[in-house]
Amino acid sequence: MENIDWLIQGFEQAATPMNLLYAVIGVLLGTAVGVLPGIGPAMTVALLLPITYNVSPSAAFIMFAGIFYGGMYGGSTTSILLNTPGESSSVITAIEGNKMAKAGRAAQALATAAIGSFVAGTIGTALLVLFAPAVSRFAVTLGAPSYLAIMLFALVAVTAVLGSSKLRGAISLVLGLAIGIVGIDFLTGQPRATFGIPQLSDGIDIVVIAVAIFALGEALWVAAHLRRRPAQVIPVGRPWMGKDDWKRSWKPWLRGTAFGFPFGALPAGGAELPTFLSYITEKKLSKHPEEFGKGAIEGVAGPEAANNASAAGTLVPMLSLGLPTNATAAVMLTAFVSYGIQPGPTLFDKEPLLIWTLIASLFIGNFLLLVLNLPLAPLWAKLLRTPRPYLYAGILFFATLGAFAVNVQPLDLALLLVFGLLGLMMRRFGLPVLPLIIGVILGPRIERQLRQSLQLGAGDWGSLFTEPVAIVTYVLMAVLLIVPLVLKLMHRDEETLLIVEDDKDQREKAQA
């Protein structure tokens, strides 16, 4: 029950008036920025990173907790009222949510999304309390070879499983690893890939990379394809739900949470699959299947809960192993690093108070979100009407401000532009962003782990395969890589057969 003690201490830290104020600011900023069209949760966190530079780590983490859930909630508001989801995880919410809004039930759609997010977030955070310390306790017993294997597994999983093209995932990953190499080599002290620029010897500031890839890249990409007429926003009053809506919502919330959390906690889970699974489950179980596709409240409640529970789930590997598995977690990990906190399995041992304050703040932020956002929904809906030139000029402005404020040197702005153009290129050619960010974060840690393991193993590569966990992980990795390949080959056989038959058919026809 040590965890409960720590959690209570965390609440004591987080519940001081000053820190509660930070939580409120975090929730409001997170929602406000998250609601803005074109801004997903990861970009929200990246844009708001600079605000936390000069406050204490605990205050910053409290704000992050608010920004994290606020950004998620803001995204769902956008997809319900605009029908153009900002990220793939809220695509499903948009299907039914926007139909409900068009049918005059926007208030109920927003309410079920908000309350569902609260339920899922609370349960998810409770599960985090349950699992993360245990996973971390197990992870601490692992040696360097196992840890190396797990990090490699995360890289492979994120690159090969998520996203539609493995080739493009790998390209993105390699670019990220390349960026991670820049800086002084930690063992021999030699500058690597620094172009002789002394400011680069500490490596490229990861805040600059995150802001460039997420904010600048996106703004430039939108600038190239800006809609001449912005999409229609549906006006909304204060969200509320009738008795029938509650009856139809509570089960989907719980089922969605059950889908979302495990997927979020897995290195390659993501939020797309659980939201989709939740949607088809609700469609099957619903007493009103005819309403699906026309605005069924279950179709908003379930996927939205799944989305939030998955977000809570991603915090398990992030806090217990230091592994980011989605873009938002990756950016948050960035913030850890900028506070000099080494992410990894020892986090719960080394910074217990900070971590438990963060977890307590997640509960508080989640609650504040519900209390603040139900009455504020009409205001958020107004934000959706921000004229697009101002919106994207604002994103550019704040991205610049954020990157510049890190070290107040124009060099960072030049880097921002270079990586912003890289982000633009990636969006144009369909290279996924996530493997790049994961590569930047994990690349240096993988190299360090590899070299340290081999130092201990006196240069014997066989020493990497001595621990059972490491071997199991490599086997899983091989399965993950080979199975889709085999499936594809089998598929291709069928396809070629079909084509051959087709040809035969045609030849016969031609002859006849």
Next chain:
Amino acid sequence: MTTTKEPRENEVAKRVDKAQYLVVAVLVVVGAFLIYNALTLETGFAKVDPVGPRFFPLVVGIAAVLLGVVLAIAIPRGSVGEADAGEDIDPESPGDWRTVGMLVGLFVAMILLVNPLGWVVMGTIFFGGAATILGSKHYVRNFVIGLALSLASFYAFYSGLGIPLPAGILDGIL
């Protein structure tokens, strides 16, 4: 038979996205640079560091070049990436690269002039300019909002966060 075959070929030709060779170029340049750079590093600490500082950049560099080659082979076979979608994106539009170019130009001006002119002046020009480039016709309002944002952020960062942004030519006035 020839008539049925022709449209198929046209379809394939349409799907080849030649601009993707830019990604190939980036990969090859990055890879070649990493390999070259790795070879300039001193090794010879084999006892304490059996892997050495070269290994990782070499692996990444070679991987980058190889992926570039694979992509170069895949492009003519019709491999295309799926461009990003989003709330304000009109997927039908061919791409307004002039706007992007002007924004990049504005950004370069920001990099060069932010220290001499200061954050407030440059921030105003940056926001106002960006809004104008993106199609806002209220020219005065664009720059007034820019000024307000720059001033607010300057003072917020100065007194709120203790980060002094450059005052530039307005040094002493602000």
